[in-house]
Amino acid sequence: MSFRTYFDVPGADRSGLGDQVAAQRERVARRLASVARVVAVVSGKGGVGKSYVSAAVAAAAARHDAAVGVVDADLKSPTVARMLGAAGPLAVTDDGVVPASGAEGVRVVSSDFLLADGRPLAWREPEGDRFVWRGALEAAALREFLGDVAWGKLDLLLVDLPPGADGVSDLAALVPLLSGALAVTLPSDESGRSVARTMHALRDAGIPLLGVVENMSGYHCDACREDRPLFAGNAGETLADAFRVRLLARVPFDRAASPTTPSDAWDLIAAALLGRPGEEAS
């Protein structure tokens, strides 16, 4: 038996799954057309303070009169929304979902608004074999966080990605004109090696590396009045040299500070991400 193939049959493909996927991408592109810069915030491993840096930089940029949004793309462990004091529910309008408003007017969308307190991210039925398509589910959620939110005109949209390189390729596919990525590391060699993997993934995906932030670079000892290290290592500078990017800041641990506490370090990083180098010293 022989019969015609898909392309031999000239009629329209009613499902048009490929067209539907293309329409989803166009939806994201249309939404982000009013966003001047989209920047991913990445790390290699969890616990380096990536979300803290995202929140602090967003607040700093907003203090400098920039319109700023944050997508909390760390779906399983969302923290950035609460750091910015943003809360749901999210209002749904014909134009899209209205982002929550956080400190300094930063617009935020996060899975934290969707999940019950203390409950993990879970997907509806069917339960069996869910691991097979979990990546597709998470990518679809990220797509909607970007494309279905009425962001309005923004100078900067930060995408706080989950630790590691997993989210990099999804974001690169959804936002082909991504402005770049900011890498966050601890000073330790272990953190540096882990972040290096993510930075290689970024480079492989063609995403510009905008700089490195070394978080928790030390602390100020009140007793001896000296700055002392928290970790052994010099990962920030090592990564900056290896990838030929700027070490934008070394941020010391400060128990009294919150992400919305103004500091020169956050101002400098925000100016760099906004493409306003003249303001870095302000």
Next chain:
Amino acid sequence: MKFLCLTCDEQMQFRERQEPGDGTFAASFTCPSCGHEVAMLANPVETQLVGALGVKIGGRELDEQPMEFVRRNVVGRDDAFADATEPPGASGRRPAWSEAAEERLARVPNFVRGMVKKIYGEYALERGIAEITPEVMDRARTELGLEGM
């Protein structure tokens, strides 16, 4: 995806789809020449694989609703979303909901209720239907492929 009637060498036309709620998906196709009908029955894995992409087999009759995928698929808070689609003063031209239809709507999970209400409302508005009843909802479900809503 296309279906070909081998007897007539004609592309079969999509007719109807159903999501019976057991995680499977069914779609029927008819040959425009001989009227022969076939049904495509997808297992839960195949159904979910397509669903995970946020696309619909048989095509979309309705525009994608804001955060449609997240609202349908994430197990979340009932109050995660608040419907703000009703413009002030618009109630006069919007179709009314019968008590029975409101009761049925109330059984829809809260996190998608606003979206479902909007879909039925637009269906009625476009067809000049003044009141949404369970019968209108049934008709809309069939015509728009809203099985499970």
